[in-house]
Amino acid sequence: MRIGIFGGTFDPPHLGHLILAAEATSQLKLDLLLWVLTPDPPHKQDQQLTPIDIRYELVALSLKDDPSFVMSRVDLDRPGPHYTLDTVMLIKNEYPNAEIFYLIGGDSLHDYPNWHKPSELLAELDGLGVMRRPGDQVDMSLLETQVPGISTKVFFVEAPLLEIASHQIRRRIRQGRPFRYYILPVVYQKILEKGYYSEVGY
Numbered sequence: 001m002r003i004g005i006f007g008g009t010f011d012p013p014h015l016g017h018l019i020l021a022a023e024a025t026s027q028l029k030l031d032l033l034l035w036v037l038t039p040d041p042p043h044k045q046d047q048q049l050t051p052i053d054i055r056y057e058l059v060a061l062s063l064k065d066d067p068s069f070v071m072s073r074v075d076l077d078r079p080g081p082h083y084t085l086d087t088v089m090l091i092k093n094e095y096p097n098a099e100i101f102y103l104i105g106g107d108s109l110h111d112y113p114n115w116h117k118p119s120e121l122l123a124e125l126d127g128l129g130v131m132r133r134p135g136d137q138v139d140m141s142l143l144e145t146q147v148p149g150i151s152t153k154v155f156f157v158e159a160p161l162l163e164i165a166s167h168q169i170r171r172r173i174r175q176g177r178p179f180r181y182y183i184l185p186v187v188y189q190k191i192l193e194k195g196y197y198s199e200v201g202y
Contacts, residue, residue, distance in 0.1 A: 001098040002029055004129060005091060007036040007075075007084070009166070011050050012191065013062045014183045016164040020131050023159045024103050025068055028129050033103075034072040034091065035059055038082055050170075052076065054196055061186045083116040088124050099126040101155070106136040109154070113146040122150055131157045173197040 006021055025033050037059055039052045049055070056076070063069040074090050075082045084102065092100060102125050104112070109130045112118055122128075128150070132138070144151045164182055172179040174197065180188045191197060 001031045001095065002101065002126075003091070003095055003098045004028060004030040004033040004101045004103055005036055005072075005088065006033055006103045007038050007087065009038050009049055009055065010035070010059050011055055011166045012169060012183060012187060012197070013055075013059045014164050014166060014169055015181075016162040018062060018184070019162060020103075020157075020159050021069060022066075024129050024131060024157045027157050028101055028127070028155060030068070030101065033069050034074075035063060035069060036072045036075055036087060038075055039080060050197070054194075058187050058190060058196075061190055062184055064186075085117050085121045085124065088121060092124065101125065101127040101129045103129040103131060103157075106130055106132040106138060109138055109143070112143065112150070118147050119149075122147060122153060125153060127153050127155045129155050129157050131159050133159075170197050174199070 004024055006017075006024070008017070010017060021033055021035070024030065037052070037056055039049075056071075060071050063071055072091070074087055074094075078090075088100060088102060092098075102121075109128070112128075115121065130138075140151050140154070169179050169182050172182075173191065183191075
């Protein structure tokens with residue numbers, strides 16, 4: 001099996017996430033894409049996140065009609081902060097014979113040498129699926145000097161440029177502006193029904 005890992009806070013999950021996930025699944029020939037909801041990301045310690053149960057509910061709704069997308073609880077059932085290396089090791093234990101591809105954005109690839117134990121993480125992965133925006137330039141020779149071997153494990157995923165961000169959707173909801181076409185209808189209905197994101201606390 002070829003398994004992808006797509007991590008994020010997904011606050012809320014939107015069409016950009018789903019399109020990127022579908023492109024990565026197709027281009028990397030993945031059998032399964034695990035969506036890993038991150039409750040306590042080390043790089044967002046200063047940000048207030050929507051309660052995890054709300055984000056979990058909305059991601060699960062987003063994935064329910066696609067059998068190749070699976071919700072993973074790997075980071076939800078253990079204390080944080082959650083580092084990618086630990087997440088990957090736990091998933092490898094769950095799928096011992098699978099090839100593992102970790103999905104990141106082009107901006108994250110630039111920053112990869114500063115990640116927690118980047119060489120150890122690279123050794124555990126069969127590939128880094130890099131979701132690159134059109135026109136994005138990456139200096140692979142520089143990265144190779146910082147993390148030897150990375151150039152053989154990077155697989156670029158070409159995806160359309162979508163200027164949709166979760167924080168913009170949250171702001172739109174709080175301001176009473178239109179947001180229904182940024183997310184799946186089932187997620188839109190749930191947000192309206194429950195009043196999610198309508199207060200500053202979200």
